[in-house]
Amino acid sequence: MIIELSDAGKRFNRDWIFRHITYRFTAGESYAVTGSNGSGKSTLLQVLAGSMDASEGKVAYTAASGPQIQPDAIFRQLAIAAPYLELIEELTALEFLTFHAGFKPFMLGITPQHIIAELGMEAAAGKQIRFYSSGMKQRIKLAQAIFADCPLLLLDEPCTNLDQAGYALYHRLIEKYAGSKLVIVSSNDVNEYDFCRHQLRIADYK
Numbered sequence: 001m002i003i004e005l006s007d008a009g010k011r012f013n014r015d016w017i018f019r020h021i022t023y024r025f026t027a028g029e030s031y032a033v034t035g036s037n038g039s040g041k042s043t044l045l046q047v048l049a050g051s052m053d054a055s056e057g058k059v060a061y062t063a064a065s066g067p068q069i070q071p072d073a074i075f076r077q078l079a080i081a082a083p084y085l086e087l088i089e090e091l092t093a094l095e096f097l098t099f100h101a102g103f104k105p106f107m108l109g110i111t112p113q114h115i116i117a118e119l120g121m122e123a124a125a126g127k128q129i130r131f132y133s134s135g136m137k138q139r140i141k142l143a144q145a146i147f148a149d150c151p152l153l154l155l156d157e158p159c160t161n162l163d164q165a166g167y168a169l170y171h172r173l174i175e176k177y178a179g180s181k182l183v184i185v186s187s188n189d190v191n192e193y194d195f196c197r198h199q200l201r202i203a204d205y206k
C-alpha cells in the first residue's frame with residue numbers, strides 16, 4: 001500500500017487547515033502526524049481514510065499488487081481507531097469483536113478470544129462495553145483496528161485514556177502485529193508515536 005499526496009490541501013469554509021502537502025506514505029513504514037490542538041491532524045487522517053475529500057490537490061492509493069485503489073474503495077483496505085468512532089456499548093467485548101470480524105476480518109489465525117487474551121481482559125469479556133472504564137474501551141478500540149486484516153492502519157490519539165500498562169500493551173501490539181502494515185499515527189504525545197520512523201508536522205503545511 002502506497003499513499004501519495006500531491007499538493008493536497010483541506011479547508012473548512014474559508015479557513016485552510018493545511019495546504020501544499022506533497023508526501024508519500026509507503027507500506028511497512030510508520031508515520032507520525034504531529035501538531036498542536038486544532039492544527040488539523042485528525043482532518044488529515046480523515047482525508048487519508050477517504051472519509052473526507054481534499055479541497056485541492058490529489059490523494060492516490062496504490063495496492064501492494066500494483067493497481068490504483070479508488071478513494072471510495074479505500075475503506076476496505078484500512079482499519080482505524082479514533083476518538084470520534086464509537087463502540088457498540090450494548091454488546092460485550094466478545095460480541096463486539098465477533099460482530100466486527102463479520103465485516104472486517106481479523107488477521108489469519110486471530111480470533112476474538114485470542115484478542116481478549118492479548119488484552120488481558122478475560123474477566124470482563126462477558127460484560128457489556130457500556131460498563132467498561134474509558135481505558136478498557138480504548139483497548140478494545142485499538143484491538144479492533146490493530147488486529148484487522150488490512151494493509152493500512154490509522155490511529156488517531158491511540159493512547160487516549162490509557163494508563164502506563166495500556167501504553168506498554170499498545171507498543172507490544174504494534175510491534176507484534178503491525179510491522180508489515182502502513183501505520184499512520186496522529187498525535188501530540190511523543191509516547192504514542194516514538195516508534196514512528198517518519199514525522200509529518202502539520203505546522204509545515206500552513
Ligand SMILES: Nc1ncnc2c1ncn2[C@@H]1O[C@H](COP(=O)(O)OP(=O)(O)OP(=O)(O)O)[C@@H](O)[C@H]1O
Pocket residue numbers: 012017035036037038039040041042043044188
Ligand atoms: N467538519 C468541520 N467543519 C468545520 N471546521 C472543522 C471541521 N472539522 C474540524 N474543523 C476545524 O479544523 C481544525 C482542525 O481540527 P482537527 O480536529 O483536525 O485538529 P487536531 O489537530 O486533530 O486537534 P486535536 O489535537 O485537538 O485533536 C480545527 O480548527 C477544527 O475546529
